[in-house]
Amino acid sequence: MADTLGNIQRRRFLHQPGIVLKTVVLTLLVLLILLPLARTVLFTLQPDVIGAWTDVLTGRLSTNLFYKPLGNTLIIGAVVASGCVFLGGFLAWLVVMTDVPYRRLIGVMATLPFMIPSFAAALAWGSLFRNDRVGGQIGWLQGMGLQIPDWLAWGLVPTLIVLTLHYFSLAFTIIAAALATVNSDLVEAAQIAGAKGHRLLTGIILPVTTPALVAAGSLCFAGAVSNFATPALLGLPVRMQTLSTRLFGMIEVGQVGRGYVIGILLVLISGVVLWAGNRIVSGRRSYATITGKGGRAKRFNLRGARWPLFALAMIPLFASTVVPVIVLIASSLAPSSADLFSGWTSHYWIGESDPSFAQGIPGIAHNADIVRALMVTLALGLSVALTGMMIGLLASYTTARFREGWMSAAITQISFLPLLVPGIAFGAAYIVYLGAPIGPFPALYGTFALLVIAGTAYLLPFSVQTGRAVIQQVGGELEESARLTGAGFFRRLMAITVPLAVRGLAAGGILIFVKIVRDLSLVVLLFTPTMPVLSVLAYRYASEGFAQFANAITVVILAISIAATLIANRLQTKSQPWLKD
Template structure:
């Protein structure tokens, strides 16, 4: 009886299971995610800076500071989202639901454009379509004697094309996954009842795919409005401003308060559209198509349209995947963009400093600044991948093993908050929080540490998704058994979870590595000469007219990113060998 009373007394005062872990995880992501975003808001509400809101929103300067950039941003978001849904949806329909030839090849090529950084596609565009308006080198087409109009070389039109070419792969992936759930028995039953293809599409396929279409539109809209690289390379030369480029400009010239106001408004624009998309999805009726019976994979027969549609799909994939890479490689070898495929030279790769070429710039492999940037970028990718994976695993473990409670909900909301925040706005938030000393801690601006912290925080949603996949591979019974024997949290993670899911964890780390390697929007405001990164260096070279160096650096990024992605895919396949049975 005494033992029972002792146990009851101990249970009364013991902390709930998992509470210390929840508090620790919430504190970490609160500092990494919530604190920077709160700081930029508070900085704009201080007595000496609150006037920045009036300057941006209602002053005579507001037209150029906000309303023109906002209108350009919304045009980019809406048109790119519409174009991505049309192109991605068309390719997804062909690959998943028709008998088009080489479906797997089209499906593979349709996912590749998102692997190519948007600034790489923008650089390839300028190598082809640049005219003489800005001076310097002209593009390949003008070198052939064609007259390229300004609207095709610079401004809104090329930016729309480049962003659509970059983001349609995202819409394709989301919509294809939804179309794969359409039970072909329903389609066949409608055909047997005499329904025409239009009726089948509107009555069966479209309702099933609608959530994915809205999700694809929301994601591509958010990507387009927050993209910095394409508007900066193709729009700024003709003074076409978006909110992302205007934010960058304000921070660059020291108008930080105005820049923070623009950052807050950019976050609101992105978040509102994503919220609206979720609202549309959650408010729709349910269309269940997965039953207890397996549906046969019966595809639409295209008949005489098979090869024309294949040619159209192949052309889209070729122009958005193969052409940019070929143009970038050729431009890094050609003395001039106007003659891409003649007089190739390795000088921009292996040449030493020559005063008569590129103002004495040495080739990529002999340029100490580029070599240093490569080392810094790879190191940044490795450190962010490791730290981010560990943090994501801890968050995923907390959410998987201790689901209930207010703290779990707060952790889940904060962990995915960066998805609503454009990269350049997130970078501005980190400047606001860590750009000056905080208590006993020194200012981190211009340090490698700040790049690591910002990169880790921005990629928390992806690391958590990876962590969830890893946690699902390990039975909770193993962890519970170890806990009952007295093993602590770290001991259980190191001895059980990580070894059993090491391949999946490594694959997820490589995906994070690729994302930070090719990201420009996040790091463009954090870039300093002491912490050079390849993506910003490529942008700087392109802005200063050194197209060959910019394209060569971009090729380096592509090679590293593609190699890491292929390795990640291989590890993911090996981490689930039962899928091969």
């Protein structure tokens, strides 16, 4: 009888709608996301490794291992988050709520910095402001005779500036979307009561957009504390450590236990900040700004301040977009950063090996290592885009078509978990997970497969979000009709869903391609000489003093990223006609 009841329960379980698909997707997500993180924690609890927790938190070296880097990390996170909210909020207010000239130009330029790798801006900063404190080449400004102080060339201040100019576009996007929903009734009522512009801003607009401000600040904080490239390029030469650079350094010198402990603590810090931001946002839901009546409020009339505010807005926009690109291109042609705009040479691009020039390193076109890295990077981008979109489409299809049950909720939560994990900590987790043999499966460290699997898992939140948008475009009645005719799941997916949403899928895949091509923090620990990628190669050249080669490689990454982004935008515009003018 018990066996019969057990069989009945199993049959009922297996006959639940979508249960097989849910099981497959949930298993994939557990293997890709949960197990790497769990194995990292378990690794640090082994008897011969558990002492790393004491070393990092309470040992005699804990100040240098953890607490000083923690202090720098928190300062960077707090200052960058505040600066991004202020700058992004100011630009969003100008674009959405004022009559500032060229609003569309400001809006487009304000979204570009986040598409440019942070290490590109850091390299450009070095080409301009580098002084002779750590030896090697000096920057253009000191080459012109200006004495650049150490605090402006290296360390905390340039790191804060570069990261703020990189992440403010994220805050701009979030805050602008919130400002666009501000109910006109609120503003018009205050105007009738005689409130002036500054009173409207501080009394109505800021309070009702508080959730967006908090969300933008928490995301920028999490991004800044987990960033590796900028503090590594601008801080490590003067021994300024953050948790991300300390994690990298520990694993580089073989102290993996301490490195993994620091990685776990970094994940906890990022997770707590994002959780706190979500709690604050969820607690402010009483600020309803969209109702069934009312239209868009009239824009604030800036009067004589229109052009001064436009000029003020263009300063950070040019500094974060135009200037880095110009400097990187010029530096890839100049024999020395001290003389940035004269004596240009094409050697760093097409020159052959010459012992009397650049220590015999050939230009990009003749450099076998760089050419191989380009091929590996392109293959990695295409592979991660393909695998990421396949898994993302399956996960989003499952949660959209079969919403009931704990498995759907678990799929949703797990698929977005990588957002809480800094890239360098995620890379470290995959070294623990797949860096050693597992049963009959060989170690994958140093292989292309490890890069693809780690990249796919890390970018799953973006692929799931894209897949969700695709599924929403296809009516469920189409698949239901096909199911009634006997078409199976994969037949319905490939014959209906994918063809109808192919442009959206392609656009999402291209954006994932761009993210992995320009990523450094995830792949910096997975890099090996036999499996190089462009971003890490650029970082290595910069660290070794070959700034021109680093900048030339970065220009190649920028060209690939910009071209792919333009293609994605083109596809999205064609698939969504409302995006056209």
